Amino acid sequence: MHRQLTVGLILLFACPVLAQSEETFVTIQKVEGNRMAVVKDAGGGRGMRSGAQSADVTSQPAGRGRFAGRRPGGMTTAQSAIITVPATAKITSGMRERRTSEFRAGAELAGGLKNRIFQNIQQPLSARIVTEGDRILEINVITAETDINQSNTDSAGQAVIAIRPKRPPMKRK
């Protein structure tokens, strides 16, 4: 009991240390409700600046693992973590600029974590998590399918210039 309390306290006070970090590149493994299993990208993701900030995402529940608890330079170990996403967080698509590989946030994803891209994850999703202090502000997810309305490639990489509209109900007879 004494030991658990101590570990809890350590975690509680550890958070401000992490509060300097503001963006973290992760791979999302699984989403359930408002919780998300993520693995921090080794090296901060493609195109991420070296020496970039570590993240400050609070892992929840305590003791179930965390990511982003490393100082810059300590990003070689991929650790899985469960994070809780607050309802106020903005969930958007994201993309890497073709030429510079810079990350750009895209349009908001309807439904947030209820969006279908999170509901049926076939393969891990690359994402950026933007935080302020210990609060998650934004999650920007890179997936070809999320921006089908803003690009001309579908999730399989094939060009798409038109999609079939959703069929409305039939009129009552």
Add this chain to the structure above:
Amino acid sequence: MTLSRRIFLAFSLLIVASHSARAQNAEGIKFFESNIRPVLVEHCYECHSTKSDKARGGLKVDSRDAMLRGGDSGPAIVSESLTKSLLYGSLLYGDDSDYQMPPKGKLPDSVIADFRKWILMGAPDPRVTTINANVDTKVDLEKGRTFWAYQTPVRTSPSKIKSSSWARTPIDGFVVATLDEQGLAPVDDADARTLVRRMFFVITGLPPAPDEMTDWTKRIDEASSEQSRQIAVSQLVDQLLESPRYGERWGRHWMDVARFAESTGGDQNNIYQHAWRYRDYLIDAFNNDKPFDDFIREQIAGDLLPIKDDREWADNVIATGFLAVGVKLVGEEDQQKLFADLIDEQIDTTTRAFLGTTVACARCHDHKFDPIPQEDYYALAGIFRATTTYYGLIKAQARQATTLLDLTGLGPPHGTPALSKKELADLIADRDAARAELDEAMKKIRSGVNVFRGTLRRLRSQRDETEAALQGYSEAGEPRVFAMGTQDREFPLPTRLLVRGELDKPAQEVPRGVLQVLSPAGRHTLAARMKDSSIRRRLDELGSPSYRSISGRLELADWIASPDNPLTARVIANRVWHWMFGRGLVRTVDDFGQTGDAPTHPELLDFLAIRLIENNWSIKSLVREIALTRTWQLASSFDESNFTTDPDNRFLWRMNKRRLEAEVVRDAMLAVSGQLDLNRPLGTYLRAVGEGGVGQNVFEPVIRGITANTRSVYLPRVRNVLPEILDVFDAPDASFVTGSRETTSSPLQSLFLMNNPFVQRQAEALTDRVSKYPASERLESACMLALGRGPSETEIDLAMKFISDVSNASSLTTEQKLAAYCQALLCAAEFSSID
């Protein structure tokens, strides 16, 4: 060391580290505020900030995220890395002049040192998005609800409508009562010729053919009684309303309101290749006299309406092109800004077109004049945010391109002819060649060879364009059917009010809803409205029970199209009046708010609104009812006494004399010259121009070079590149809702009429047409064709002198003189105006 001591030590270290981090952070922010932010504001914001609306090189430096994101060349700031921070490199004023900032001169070394220190500190920057305090409204809604336009239209008892021997219909009763009040007397009725010409132009936008003019004039003139005269007039009205030309004329009116155009306008002005489907939908809707409430529902939420078959589904989806054909800045880098602007444009158009209300003024603050709190704007924005807009374009040509909606096999006609096997093979070959060329360039880049950036962009554009062209056909070469339109998202997006409309200043979350001033207190949100059993019942009548839209667009459309909405019927009745008389009962047809004009005949406006609803929202019925009034059949003659009291003819003592719209002037020229092609063209003339931005991929002279003899409504409608004749005669540019066109009179118009080859060709064709008559009848027949009347004696004398004058220094032949005479008729003010 025992376990508990180790824990204690770790705990102490963490506390120290924690406090140290906080102190460092606070110190860093203080350093930023005192040393960095002032420099950015003074030297950089002018070209790189949201406030200045500029992002040179795609870079903004007014937020932390924007700095990290950087511009076209990469991130401006990379924490703790001087070599990778382009901003720092540019401050050093190296050899590359493109990377010397600020451009006015190098900053002092001390300032550069501050930036160095700041970046090495980790570039602390407090400018992150935070939720602002709730924004309260100061709008007094209760007071606002008392404004005339927000009151339910009042039915005037028939017994209170002034009976007069002059009045033929209840509408005349309202008009004559006001004339009496003002001490005015109506002028005489228009003569039959004037009336027939007026009817043809107002209802179909074309002049009567000489035999039609003669026939109808005779029937009206020879009527033995006023009743039989009215019967003859009503027969003519009915015939014209049944003509397919009516839909082309009145569909064009609605296109002004719906700011219809076939390009994005804005920064890149990319061509919309599929907007024409919405154009044709409008023409058909007017021809079929689609009830106006259905017309509203289809344009706002057609994709969500229950259907009876595939064809109806496709037509309804096409109708939502209303929300898609507006101006867009498709070169915008920030997708969220584009999305916000797109929604703003949709809110503005929807509320002004159907409600005559400028809700978009409340994007940044409460409406300055009307009782519309800022929350109302975001309540509507929530509905449109839950909507995806499909407008097409090609990604390589427009940064913010979207897909289109595929309606192949659902019934709408193809917009292009099918491809032969050879044409299809050529298209595939083009695509493959473009792909190969791009692959080759990429190979070069990978092997270290430099490829010019513009070349790469061109190759990508070529590949995407050929790919898109190919996807426009099935494997058998059959054209696929694409359309612009909207769809609901899978979930609504939570919407926050934005302080000053700025994306990075969100405040309270706003539930989706409609305007508070037009709703009972506390019942404006979608959730609250759904508790109302009458609303639920009406929605249930539309489709299967409990059918609701995810976005709330269906509910919004139903609210606007409801007979209980005090604005909708009034606004469209006023528009119809405006299109019939040249001026509305409310002059400001798009603004029924405090800054708009009050109605000159409020009771008449309510009467028309109620009649429209009673007649199942039939626009044709309303047109017919107005056309049969004595007020509409008045002459446009001058009366000094009336003019002194009412110079602007606000109280309708005569008909307004007015110039015809640009499209009508052109159509009339083609009609009198016998060159008018009345067939609807296949798709759009812009098909031949191709995809892309004007000036980038497609070129203005090519668009202007498109010639066709179809009605003007089918001409290419590219923003900022209107056909010259339309431009000169005040056709709107379709940047926003234009319920009332400007009518200017400029020397350019006269010069155009005298010198433009199109006008000259029509004059020559008219000459050929009249040359078939005996020489003695030519002048008269030319005048009859062009003006709908025979020439006066003076006009004949003048014309004869001109044609037979052998002493004329010019070497014109008689035929050429006749052509000049015909052109003079087309140039006459009488030709391009109606009495």
